[in-house]
Each structure stands twice: as structure tokens, then as C-alpha cells.
Amino acid sequence: MNERDKHYGDFLSPSLINPKEVAAYLNAVMGLGDKDALLVALRQVAKAHGMDSLLEDGTPMLDSANKIMCSVGLRLSVPQMTLKK
Numbered sequence: 001m002n003e004r005d006k007h008y009g010d011f012l013s014p015s016l017i018n019p020k021e022v023a024a025y026l027n028a029v030m031g032l033g034d035k036d037a038l039l040v041a042l043r044q045v046a047k048a049h050g051m052d053s054l055l056e057d058g059t060p061m062l063d064s065a066n067k068i069m070c071s072v073g074l075r076l077s078v079p080q081m082t083l084k085k
Helices: 008-015 019-030 035-048 062-071
Strands: none
Touching: 008 035, 019 035, 035 062
């Protein structure tokens, strides 16, 4: 199989071992504002770390998302924004 035919998940999974890559990936997906895309991204991160907590038809609770993040050395946080006057 050549690189062009490689499944996207096979390409993505090794990069999701690095916490910095996971953070960048999840931040980018969260920037889309698409709940379904975030669920797919969380499933991909969980799968890359050998976790099966997110089923294809299941919706994770906040604690599931937090467990996935903690397993790769990240934590959920809300950045402080400067309000426009």
C-alpha cells in the first residue's frame, strides 16, 4: 500500500501519542464549533492510547473526555479572554 492509499486514522494515530500534538489537534477541532467533530477527535485520541471508552454510537460524558485528556498528560481548561470595551 502506498502513502496515498493509507487510511487517515493510520496516519493520525501515531502523532496522537505526543501530548503537544493532541493539544493542538483538539484545539483545532474545538475551534470548528462542531460537537460531532469533537467526538470523533476524542475517539481518535482514545484509540491512539488503547482506550475503548468511546463507542461509535456513544456520546461521552465530561468525565470520559477528562479521563482521555489526563491519560495523555493534558487537562481541560478555559482560557481567560480579554473583553472588548
